[in-house]
Amino acid sequence: MFPAENLRDWRGEKVIDPDGAKIGDLEAVYVDTATDQPAFATVRVGIIGRHRLVFVPLDGATVLPGAVRVRYDKKTVGDAPTIDVDGELAATEEPKVFAHYNLPYETGAAGVRRLARR
Template identity: 80%
Template sequence: MFPAENLRDWRGHKVIDPDDDKIGELEAVYVDTGTDEPAFITVRVGFIGRHRLAFVPLAGATVKPDAVRVRYAKKLIGDAPAIDLDGELAAAEEPRVFAHYGLPYIPGAGGERRLARR
């Protein structure tokens, strides 16, 4: 996986799906609080005046010269849990983000959050 600091350099660059369809622009990197490794990104999606930030797992993602390619289809990402451009992910919503992609959600031993924006 890529170091979080390297991924932050990609903020504003396009994110594409496995078929090279543009999904949107990379907005932020979220790390797994248990490992401090990048786990999700938010991608700016939507139409003019109706943008939102969709959560996308980084597992299996690759970097191309001009884009970050994720392993999930544009349609699945379009239906993913999202936040407003100036919003924050509520702790209660974290399990839904993982479930949308069929990923297990296991909170920290003390019930702490799994994702933190970096």
């Protein structure tokens, strides 16, 4: 996993699946509010004029020259919950993002959101 201080450097780089298939371009990173560690990325997918952002976990991600490789296949990521390119993830949608990848979800202390965009 790449260090949190370098996250901004990877914006716009391609995101690929374990087989090297391009999923899209890294748009933003979301950190776990409990640990302040990178947890998910949004990946810009779609065709010109119809882009959307999908969420993919960063656990197990590796950095290659010019790409970030995630451990989920392109289809799984493509079927993940989305937001508009200028949208925000609603607090009520956070559990769905985790559920899509069969990851446990718990809110932070006192019901605080689990994900924060960096």
